[in-house]
Amino acid sequence: MNETRRAVLDALADGPVTGPALADALDVSRAAVWKHVEALRDDGFAVDSTDDGYVLAGVPEYGGLAVEYGLEAPFEVEYHDAVASTNDRARELAADGRRDAVVLADRQTGGRGRRDREWSSPTGGVWLSLVLRPDVPPARVPLLTLAAAVAVTDAAREAGVDAAIKWPNDVVVPRSGPDAPERGGDKLAGVLTEMEGEASRVSWVVVGVGVNANVDVADLAGDATSVRAEAGDVDRRAFVQRALERFDALRGDPGAVLAAWRERAATLGERVRVDTADGAVVGDAVDVTEHGALVVETAGGDRRVVHAGDCQHLRPVAEP
Template structure:
């Protein structure tokens, strides 16, 4: 079945509101048979759409299961030039980042890899990431920017600012814990993992993985102290809306950065919504743990801290972790 036809059907039914659209009208508009229309409608029903069908009236959308990700539902109203327009969707992968890196040569710039679950999801510094089916959004964006290698790490902050803007557009008052954690009510709701495939001094591709806890209610062990989900915090937001909004906001920040080196808006968002600036925190590198005062985020995206002896330093994310005085933040 053609994904383009399915996307058009979703668009037609969505735009019709409570009005019915006949199978005949759909078949004429798309140039396909009534039987093909019926197959597309059944597919949508099986994948989360509640569609009412009445003889001699046609079809209309009654509701959409917010827990289900349907690629065509994401792209139908996605107003980007290329980011998120091509989606590879899976029920299970070891890791969306791994798949994206392995297949990047055949994937178009801006492609999105989504999986309902990951068997080997990973976070920054090699940490495991819980990725159970139905509980969250596990996705990776494949980017092929014509930039030198040293400019690629900043894309983590581009993603962070985009996710913050997207959440706020959806009514979620999120914050950022430099460099790659999105926080809600003091607990982690989303992690960003940026990885790169490079050739000498040129970027082959950058893969930005995003793991978002949407419906998770139980977090094992120490995770319960530092992680939460949208649902646990009282927010009911459709996964497709979250993904679409993030792709939209990401492209708005990404293109100016790649083409002109524009960083002011990105840094401004990360500064404004930082949970670290103005606090004493611990900077951890391997076994070394040091208490510092977090002053600011630099124009290059580094964390500016003051040591106990008064020395001021810019910290590059790299292999460094940051923790609050009494726990996660």
């Protein structure tokens, strides 16, 4: 958000303020104040003109400036009603040198998940990508994926959804019983992380997040659910703000990321099958490493460290 416009918005939020008072406080012309007020109105902010001055009467339901307003995290938000892929646009911003930017869209027309799988992104969801330039070695980048999963899980729980994390990048609503899906629950959200860098340094990281928020389950594919289906419609502006603030608080503290991820994990303690490029690993998921890899204890007692793969939760082996 333009810094002067942000200052105008902050002043309006504090109560009635006249145009001349704003101009003097911000050291700009009265015409500039009027232009900023009109720009805010164009972006959906309700700014009333009263005898006592301008008053902020309402904030738009969704959008870039709406999310930035009141956001307690250092992100600039670029909003699109529709975009092919927020990750694609975020990579463009990364190539232009941007940092701590968020690409947010009401819907995606070409969303994708891991391994370029199609990701349904209808209107009403939360589809966003963060552009980051972390000062960490490449081996630490997976922790950003874990931090994003924790942030989304916490925002979902605040919205009333019983959410948990399935390794490595899914937020699910756990199910039990003989008909429970093997993914470990019905999928609520996913995280897709991309990076560019060299062996010892990271140039940029893009963390894409897709959340089935105010979406009908009938519009989703596979074993999926939504915030709407679990707890009713959510204030998407507040949801995005909480997720960004939680992510910002975690991203610089690897220990806190791991502790929070373990506490919210649906996978740890479960019998799993992880399909990797070198074959399947079957056993009990017992931990996650400092680099985000899953530790699986096999039937023979060996511990296998799995860095990447498709994880399925298996039903417990019946006792003889």
